[in-house]
Amino acid sequence: MSLHFPEKPRRPDGAAFVIAAGLAALGALLVWEGNRLPQLGGYAGVGPADVPKLVGWCLVALAGWTVVAAFRGAFPERPRQQVPPLLWIIGGLAAQLVLLPMAGFSIATGILFACTARGFGKRQLWISLPVGLAFSLAVYGVFDRVLELNLPAGLPETLLYGG
Amino acid sequence: MSTFDFLLQGLATALDPMILFYALIGVTLGTAVGVLPGIGPALTVALLLPVTYGLDPAGSLIMFAGIYYGGMYGGSTTSILLNTPGESASIVTALEGNKMARAGRGGPALATAAIGSFVAGLLATLALAFLAPHVVKLALVFGPREYFALMVLAFVTVSSAFGDSALRGLTSLFLGLALAVIGIDQLTGQARLSFGVPQLLDGIEVTTLAVAMFAIGEALFVAGQGASLQDKAIAVKGSVWMTRSDWGRSWKSWLRGTAIGFPIGAMPAGGADIASFLSYAAEKRASKHPEEFGHGAIEGVAGPEAANNASAAGTLVPLLTLGLPTTATAAIMLAGFQQFGLQPGPLLFATNPQLVWGLIASLLIANMMLLVLNLPLIGLWVRLLTIPRPWLYAGILLFATLGTIGVNPSPVELGMLLIFGILGYLMRLFGYPIAPIVVGLILGPMAEQQLRRALAISQGDLTTLVDSPVAASLLALSAVALIVPLIMRMRGKGGVLAQMAGDED
Amino acid sequence: MKTMILSGIFAGALALPALAADYTIIAPAAPGGGWDQTARTMQEVLQAEGISDNVQVQNVPGAGGTVGLAQFASSASGDPSQLIVGGYVMVGAILTNNSPVSLDDVTPIARLTGEYEAIVVPAASPIQTITELVEALKADPGAVSWAGGSAGGADHIAVGLLAKAAGVDPTKINYIAYSGGGEALAAILGNQVTAGVSSLGEFLPQVQAGTMRLLAVSAEERIEGVDAPTLTESGYDVVLQNWRMVAAAPGLTDEQVSAVAADIEKLNASEGWKTALETKGWANTYLAGDEFEAQLAKDKEATEGILREIGLVK
Structure with a gap:
């Protein structure tokens, strides 16, 4: 476990400062929200505003700690990452989100399926798209029609299973 | 008739071949739906309840019990094999279980989960049958201050048990606590951090966060390492079955998990997730191989799996003895019982013994059936890992989003799934542990609400928090759990503890 | 074996004839809750009694029902086949959550249980x-x-x-x-x-x-079989019923509204509904038309007043 921690000090990891800034911003947001909320402590004396403020200040403190840790070089090395596969999968999820209400479950999820397979190196979209669509349609049949899960229907669902 | 006679009579009814067949169908359907990420036992039972309507009372009761146990067990399979917990109670199972699966020991992990669930289910159901009236008296002693003390203990033990860096573990935990603030404050009805988005008023769903963090974050992380795509996961190394040493290390954990899970499940504000967290922390402390934790320690699967099943039986204690549905699952079960003409309440054991013992016998049979169904299937389940990665992960994401779409097909919910998925990916990339953020989201609101309730009842008097023996001892225990490791480290003992402290020193 | 059973149910589902009077009922809560159970009980009885041939239940959970209500008011407008289940809790939730959509934006049909x-x-x-x-x-x-x-x-x-x-x-x-x-x-x-x-x-x-x-x-008069006074007879003028209702979409013609109301009245009068309420332990407090509207207006006013006084609504 501590294998990942380099013994000799190295240049502070730039990413650590971005993380620290993010934590501090989130902490500030919580503190701000805590100050905005009315003090409705009632008989308890502790109201809805107190926990957000506490968590907010702790996040700010953790941001400070992160900066210190970065200067000490206590951030682990990261595995090298390839960006295109990530974009395929994120794109697939986004496409599903957008297409779901209009195109229905099977088309939207079929596209997610194919994009994910592409992200994992399956390049032949002409294979993975139909496979994804067929699989999603089967899943729709089982979960919507048999188990009454109510998934959004589109053209393929209506054609295959009726209205 | 004595308790024992009623139980035997119930078992005799349940041993009819047709009844056993219904049990098998129930367990199969329950597992099939419960296996979906984001669909926990409560929803599984809710979805499948209509299937039981057409049967006679005995058949319907046993199918219902089968669905319940199947739904409980289904979540652990995907946790172990695919690192995608189906619900909050199987999150800790993923921690060690998936590490085992990656090392080619998915078989033993699934087996210890199945047998542990069975052992815990058996013992806890028997405890339910014979001890329920006594256990429930203890459970009622727990008021807001006792729960608050229990939450403090959970925070202390759980956070020391996660990850190898105190900084990153705490950061992850506090991110979870920050997410927990979102939504309507339960005690005053104030909207917090919801920015006028109505879908945020109910807060972040634990299952949404867990599915996004584990399933989507994991998929992104694996995909990002493109080059290593060629090396396939090792489906099986050595035997699919548990070795002698696996058995030796598991059985104590099963018993400990049961001992932790049953009473916590019986408490009105306890739950299977808290039971599984505490069990994991306990196993890590009790293990002779603490260095294996985080790398696939079998105790870390055996204990929590036993605990969450025992806790499920524990939930039935307040439900059957007092008519208190204390969890979402219990509330759905209540609706299920009503179709059998069974009105849970304080007089149930006295007025309706046949049905109660019939139910308990059904639970025992369903529990057995689950083992019968799942042990032979382990070999098959493990093969899941031999599916080529593009298809495997495409399928995982399909089912991960299916759970969310089925429960709440709103773009906001799917958007959260995507955003938290990316967050989960980034956290993995920078070495932040995933479990504490989910733990923070679960425990945060409970700790806050119980504290404020306790203080409201005492009208702001802080001494109320230590003014009950139970609360005081739980807080003392938390203090010990916090301080002892510090002292031990100062004395230079235990390399494990030093490693827990991470980059702190 | 599982496939056999599944395909059996499946074939059954497909074999349903598609005739008129289809309904989609929005349950503005997660599966399992009170509104969801009301919607699913309605679904069962409407179909079993032949009042409607095909009833779908759709869950839109969130924020005391206001998320579902808002979605219903905007997307179902003018569609007589869309219904939403709601209740007294919504009256308060609309106020405390500052919901932009209120019960005035839908067409309340009848109070069912309470x-x-x-x-x-x-x-x-x-x-x-x-x-x-x-x-x-x-x-x-x-x-x-x-x-x-x-x-x-x-x-x-x-x-x-x-x-x-x-x-x-x-x-x-x-x-x-x-x-x-x-x-x-x-x-x-x-x-x-x-x-x-x-x-x-x-x-x-x-x-x-x-x-x-x-x-x-908190009833108007003593409840049969319950040995307790009402608040009113004890000298505190408080009557409160936590009711559940069904509403239709906004923008319907009068004929469309009466057609829906007639179907709900048939539901209420049916033997199946009676049995279903008994098994669930729900009291039938059916109230429709102008009487329901008057009661609704009264409830809204009283609720808003007291929420302001408690300090939950500004």
């Missing part, structure tokens, strides 16, 4: 009557802690109305909100709080078992 609120104390409590409880409240409001459901819900409103009727400042009540019925019940049984308030059905089994003492109910 439950009255009940006030109890633990069996071990020295308090014997509602008057004693109110005296204690008058003496020191903070010392009387009330366990009930979520803040701003029917239980909270009932306590607020009682305090007001007794001449106690409603902002001074020490109300402890719990998430589920079970947790609040446990707090009362465990003697953690002074009194409890929730729907009568939740408390009745406990009262019958002697673990709780029922002090009063």
